Amino acid sequence: MIFQRTNRLQDSLTRTRQSFFGRIAGLFSGGDITEETWEALEALLIAADVGVATTIELVDALREQVAREHIRHADEAQDLLKQQMVALLQAKTRRYLEGDGRPLSVVLVVGVNGSGKTTSIAKLARYHQSRGDKVLLAAGDTFRAAAIDQLAVWAKRLGVELVAHQQGSDPGAVLYDAIDAAQARGANVLIADTAGRLHTKHNLMQELKKIHHVAARRLPGAPHETILVLDATTGQNGLAQARTFSEAVPVTGLFLAKLDGTAKGGIVFAVARELGIPILFVGTGEHAEDIAEFDAVQFVDGLFR
Amino acid sequence: MFENLSTRLQDIFNRLSGKGRLSEADVDAALREVRLALLEADVNFRVVKDLIARVRERAVGAEVMKSLTPAQMVIKIVHEELIATLGEPRKLNLSGTPPHVIMLAGLQGSGKTTTAAKLALKLRQSGQRPLLVAADTRRPAAITQLEVLGRQLDIPVHSEGDKVPPPRICANAVDRARKGAYSVVILDTGGRLHIDDEMMRELEDIVRRVSPSEVLLVADAMTGQDAVRVAEEFNRRVPLTGLILTKVDGDARGGAALSIRAVTSVPIMYLGVGEKTDALEPFQPERLASRILGMGDVLTLIERAEAAFDQEQARKMEQKLRTATFDLEDFLEQMQQLKKMGPLHQLLEMMPGFSGIKSQLPEDLTEKQMKRVEAIIRSMTPEERRDPRIINGSRKRRIARGSGATVSEVNQLLNQFRQMQQLMKQMSAGRGIGGFFGRFGL
Ligand SMILES: Nc1nc2c(ncn2[C@@H]2O[C@H](COP(=O)(O)OP(=O)(O)OP(=O)(O)O)[C@@H](O)[C@H]2O)c(=O)[nH]1
Ligand SMILES: Nc1nc2c(ncn2[C@@H]2O[C@H](COP(=O)(O)OP(=O)(O)O)[C@@H](O)[C@H]2O)c(=O)[nH]1
Numbered sequence: 201m202i203f204q205r206t207n208r209l210q211d212s213l214t215r216t217r218q219s220f221f222g223r224i225a226g227l228f229s230g231g232d233i234t235e236e237t238w239e240a241l242e243a244l245l246i247a248a249d250v251g252v253a254t255t256i257e258l259v260d261a262l263r264e265q266v267a268r269e270h271i272r273h274a275d276e277a278q279d280l281l282k283q284q285m286v287a288l289l290q291a292k293t294r295r296y297l298e299g300d301g302r303p304l305s306v307v308l309v310v311g312v313n314g315s316g317k318t319t320s321i322a323k324l325a326r327y328h329q330s331r332g333d334k335v336l337l338a339a340g341d342t343f344r345a346a347a348i349d350q351l352a353v354w355a356k357r358l359g360v361e362l363v364a365h366q367q368g369s370d371p372g373a374v375l376y377d378a379i380d381a382a383q384a385r386g387a388n389v390l391i392a393d394t395a396g397r398l399h400t401k402h403n404l405m406q407e408l409k410k411i412h413h414v415a416a417r418r419l420p421g422a423p424h425e426t427i428l429v430l431d432a433t434t435g436q437n438g439l440a441q442a443r444t445f446s447e448a449v450p451v452t453g454l455f456l457a458k459l460d461g462t463a464k465g466g467i468v469f470a471v472a473r474e475l476g477i478p479i480l481f482v483g484t485g486e487h488a489e490d491i492a493e494f495d496a497v498q499f500v501d502g503l504f505r
Numbered sequence: 506m507f508e509n510l511s512t513r514l515q516d517i518f519n520r521l522s523g524k525g526r527l528s529e530a531d532v533d534a535a536l537r538e539v540r541l542a543l544l545e546a547d548v549n550f551r552v553v554k555d556l557i558a559r560v561r562e563r564a565v566g567a568e569v570m571k572s573l574t575p576a577q578m579v580i581k582i583v584h585e586e587l588i589a590t591l592g593e594p595r596k597l598n599l600s601g602t603p604p605h606v607i608m609l610a611g612l613q614g615s616g617k618t619t620t621a622a623k624l625a626l627k628l629r630q631s632g633q634r635p636l637l638v639a640a641d642t643r644r645p646a647a648i649t650q651l652e653v654l655g656r657q658l659d660i661p662v663h664s665e666g667d668k669v670p671p672p673r674i675c676a677n678a679v680d681r682a683r684k685g686a687y688s689v690v691i692l693d694t695g696g697r698l699h700i701d702d703e704m705m706r707e708l709e710d711i712v713r714r715v716s717p718s719e720v721l722l723v724a725d726a727m728t729g730q731d732a733v734r735v736a737e738e739f740n741r742r743v744p745l746t747g748l749i750l751t752k753v754d755g756d757a758r759g760g761a762a763l764s765i766r767a768v769t770s771v772p773i774m775y776l777g778v779g780e781k782t783d784a785l786e787p788f789q790p791e792r793l794a795s796r797i798l799g800m801g802d803v804l805t806l807i808e809r810a811e812a813a814f815d816q817e818q819a820r821k822m823e824q825k826l827r828t829a830t831f832d833l834e835d836f837l838e839q840m841q842q843l844k845k846m847g848p849l850h851q852l853l854e855m856m857p858g859f860s861g862i863k864s865q866l867p868e869d870l871t872e873k874q875m876k877r878v879e880a881i882i883r884s885m886t887p888e889e890r891r892d893p894r895i896i897n898g899s900r901k902r903r904i905a906r907g908s909g910a911t912v913s914e915v916n917q918l919l920n921q922f923r924q925m926q927q928l929m930k931q932m933s934a935g936r937g938i939g940g941f942f943g944r945f946g947l
């Protein structure tokens with residue numbers, strides 16, 4: 201079931217081929233490197249939300265390499281750029297929940313409003329189920345209207361248990377209770393939702409710190425993953441999000457959601473470059489099955505399609 | 506990585522020519538920086554290209570106004586061009602016979618449901634009778650979400666569960682509005698991708714059945730380069746009549762709004778500035794233009810400051826802010842002036858580099874609290890105001906008694922002030938307000 205995900209990702213990444221990028225990509229087939237090649241490359245990266253600073257750095261490095269190695273063909277240059285970009289993303293790769301085998305793994309999911317946290321939690325739950333894990337969910341968004349109901353629907357659909365308090369209650373207490381429940385019921389993975397919060401809201405970031413702290417106090421080593429869900433549609437603000445969230449809590453990985461649209465999610469290069477946070481998963485739809493482990497080569501290929 | 510645009514421009518003009526007319530070389534050098542700033546703000550790169558071309562045409566050879574430096578002159582032209590592109594704000598169209606139908610549409614998670622509730626509240630405040638319609642039958646608990654919001658606001662929500670097709674729900678809701686004398690019907694549709702043909706067809710269906718007078722695209726201020734494609738596609742399928750930009754309470758520069766406006770000509774109507782249902786503001790082109798340029802609302806601030814302060818006072822305040830010697834005494838003194846300039850939050854928001862501070866102040870630093878703060882400071886001795894560090898336990902109790910506040914409120918004020926001072930120090934050490942105001946002689 202999980203395996204069809206690769207195709208979904210491939211699908212969504214191919215979708216834009218026909219359009220604008222297709223035309224740009226056309227510049228690279230055959231042909232020698234001209235000034236146009238560089239411009240097209242820059243445009244491609246900017247259009248993918250890679251950002252000016254990262255684009256300049258990537259293209260400058262490429263120009264140097266091209267000069268050094270006397271490279272003449274545009275498509276060769278493109279391949280080199282791809283390799284560079286893959287290397288940038290792979291520099292910090294790490295397996296999700298590395299060092300498995302502990303009795304209970306706690307996964308805390310954080311991010312700005314509407315980025316896709318709750319849905320991504322359903323996907324992660326499905327992912328764990330398919331590997332034979334016993335999953336428990338914690339309804340840690342006690343703020344947004346019907347956020348608890350939303351996760352409850354997913355729990356029911358997936359057939360996993362849910363720990364929830366009332367709307368408006370303390371999210372730390374929810375997580376605390378959920379860890380208790382997970383241990384009592386023999387669950388080996390606990391995934392906790394949190395309310396969406398803009399990283400600029402000081403009070404809400406303090407609250408997040410507290411939630412993280414509560415988990416660590418209740419279960420030493422927890423949370424074992426703190427995953428930031430980033431919307432692939434996000435532009436340059438994604439870097440500020442990743443920066444500020446990881447200042448508040450140790451973010452261990454990214455979940456790049458909504459990659460099934462036409463946005464490319466290029467801001468992750470800046471995140472990788474500046475913060476070294478690995479991308480663990482991508483989300484490619486609204487169903488629990490629409491999850492894929494991150495594959496840097498595929499991702500970069502998608503950018504050039 | 507990137508410095509404040511105005512600082513960078515100033516540097517360029519220091520290297521280049523003096524005053525007089527803007528030369529081609531000056532303008533091109535400046536526009537390279539403007540281009541970077543706009544791309545950093547997520548303005549679509551094709552839109553940036555057009556905009557730069559227009560500015561260039563106007564700027565080359567332009568006479569630098571007497572009161573301005575060349576850098577200011579370029580900023581002024583860019584700013585004007587941004588404002589022109591952003592266009593005039595527009596009110597909701599409520600002409601014709603009620604019920605008026607307002608449909609909200611957009612990508613997943615952009616803020617439609619919250620905005621529906623915000624609009625309903627606003628409309629009720631202006632004397633309308635709104636009916637909210639739960640037309641998102643796909644996302645888990647989307648209906649409940651709207652129902653909860655409706656209950657909070659005491660505004661009725663029309664829902665028929667998640668088994669009835671949304672176009673039918675919408676049509677039924679409009680019937681109900683007609684019979685129940687509701688004057689406005691607000692449709693909260695499900696989030697969808699612009700490339701999802703089936704889902705886009707659903708929107709077309711709704712439009713066909715209920716002919717909304719407003720079809721508003723709800724877009725997230727954090728959206729990147731893809732915003733144009735999304736907006737173009739929505740506009741192609743269901744002609745849009747307006748745009749609402751959400752999550753403007755964050756620090757995203759919001760270039761997406763400019764891009765969307767540039768490619769669709771759809772007017773920007775409101776800005777969402779918080780999760781609560783009253784956090785909806787009318788769109789103001791000048792403010793958004795400054796924000797996109799990454800200058801806070803510096804131009805508005807200059808104007809307002811000029812109106813409220815005499816030059817001498819302004820210079821003094823700037824000096825204090827810059828050197829972070831701003832004490833409680835000054836705070837009290839300035840409070841009168843500040844009041845004339847508008848709410849503190851709004852002020853800080855307008856200052857470049859200060860949006861960080863703003864977010865660290867409590868959300869509800871309202872006028873009422875300002876009065877409280879004033880009372881507490883007034884109960885301090887001049888020495889205490891100049892050096893709050895001397896305020897020990899017994900002094901705190903005295904101040905509390907004198908101002909009718911609690912000791913913990915006094916503590917809170919002192920803490921906040923200390924934090925603010927620290928932040929000011931950081932800002933002035935970095936590339937914040939100090940450099941800017943200094944250079945512009947405010
Ligand atoms: N197309 C697409 N939609 C997604 C994806 N992930 C989430 N969504 C949708 O995005 C919207 C918001 O997702 P949620 O999971 O509610 O996001 P959230 O971060 O929990 O939102 P808040 O809790 O309100 O801050 C929903 O409509 C989801 O169905 C994805 O990978 N692709
Ligand atoms: N900070 C902030 N959050 C917002 C704003 N508008 C909506 N949200 C939040 O964004 C998330 C998604 O909003 P929702 O209305 O459910 O979006 P929908 O999926 O488009 O209906 C929720 O967590 C909202 O609370 C806003 O203006 N500012």
Ligand SMILES: [Mg+2]
Binds near residue numbers: 318319341393396
């Ligand atoms: Mg959620």
Ligand SMILES: [Mg+2]
Binds near residue numbers: 617641647694
């Ligand atoms: Mg909704």
